[in-house]
Amino acid sequence: MRRAAYCLLLLWATIPFLYSFGPATNKKLSGASATEVLVAAAADLKFAMDSLVTVFSKENPSIHVKVVYGSSGNFYEQISNGAPFDLFFSADIDYPRRLQEQHKTLSDTKPYGTGQLVLWSRKLDPAIAGMNTLLSSSVNKIAIANPAHAPYGKRAEESLRFYQLYDKVKDKLVFGENIAQAAQYAGTGAADIGIIALSLALSPAMQQEGGKYWLIPAGSHQPLQQGYVLLPHAKDNAGATAFANFFLSEKTRSILQSFGFGQP
Numbered sequence: 001m002r003r004a005a006y007c008l009l010l011l012w013a014t015i016p017f018l019y020s021f022g023p024a025t026n027k028k029l030s031g032a033s034a035t036e037v038l039v040a041a042a043a044d045l046k047f048a049m050d051s052l053v054t055v056f057s058k059e060n061p062s063i064h065v066k067v068v069y070g071s072s073g074n075f076y077e078q079i080s081n082g083a084p085f086d087l088f089f090s091a092d093i094d095y096p097r098r099l100q101e102q103h104k105t106l107s108d109t110k111p112y113g114t115g116q117l118v119l120w121s122r123k124l125d126p127a128i129a130g131m132n133t134l135l136s137s138s139v140n141k142i143a144i145a146n147p148a149h150a151p152y153g154k155r156a157e158e159s160l161r162f163y164q165l166y167d168k169v170k171d172k173l174v175f176g177e178n179i180a181q182a183a184q185y186a187g188t189g190a191a192d193i194g195i196i197a198l199s200l201a202l203s204p205a206m207q208q209e210g211g212k213y214w215l216i217p218a219g220s221h222q223p224l225q226q227g228y229v230l231l232p233h234a235k236d237n238a239g240a241t242a243f244a245n246f247f248l249s250e251k252t253r254s255i256l257q258s259f260g261f262g263q264p
Helices: 002-014 043-059 072-080 094-101 126-135 151-162 166-172 179-188 204-208 238-246 250-258
Strands: 035-042 063-070 087-090 110-115 117-121 142-145 173-176 193-197 212-215 224-230
Touching: 035 043, 035 072, 035 238, 043 063, 043 179, 043 238, 043 250, 063 072, 063 238, 072 087, 072 094, 087 094, 087 238, 094 224, 110 151, 110 250, 117 126, 117 151, 117 179, 126 151, 126 166, 126 193, 126 212, 142 151, 142 179, 151 166, 151 179, 151 193, 151 224, 166 173, 173 179, 179 193, 179 204, 224 238
Parallel strands: 035 063, 035 087, 142 173, 142 193
Antiparallel strands: 087 224, 110 224, 117 193, 117 212
16 A cells, blocks of 8 residues: 555656647636646645645636646646646746746736655654764665755755765765656655655655654755746636736635645
8 A cells, every 4th residue: 555655656756747838728627617737746746736736626626727747846847848838836936936037927926835854764763863873884875865856955965064964874865857756756665755845844745654754954954945937828827816916815725734834
């Protein structure tokens, strides 16, 4: 059962983006008033976003929200090159802001939460020694997201440097394509410990493994301020606008907080 859960986790963490960058397709579905909304979302949002889509869909049955998860940096590049998304939810608010500066958005960028980093391990208790857990002789592989394009990976590297640990552990680092894949490495034992998102540490898949986590002090890295934006492909798509507005609600904020996201 646990491995099945992780097969699913690995699937959505690693599947490449398959949509073409061609002309926008008709968003009308078979129903007379049904509309489709295509969302690009940072991988740390997976479980929170799935819950939010479920709540939104019950209230708006004619709007079909489809979400693709991945690293924010990769989505930024894809959207810059014309990927047909309606909304972009980024783990680093700077990516949608850059798109806005380039006049490639339909709305202003809005914050929705703040991400948090944790040390997570199946076999060690990171709360005992904090970041120094990484120096344990039983730690041979440390999973983090790729700092080249994943915000959580960038912040993980900043924390390692803040604690003057980077040079001591750099040869042990294994990089996930995004934060979900880094969590998958730690969860399956492919890595002894991972620097992952709190939102994933709180997920059912990770909790089933019985691992333990320690919240990394936010002062050790730049804030993980997260934001979203409507994209030009959403023009005349009332469903996309409705979903964007749903993220401003107290109900959404409460759900995000339950998954470990801080105030925006």
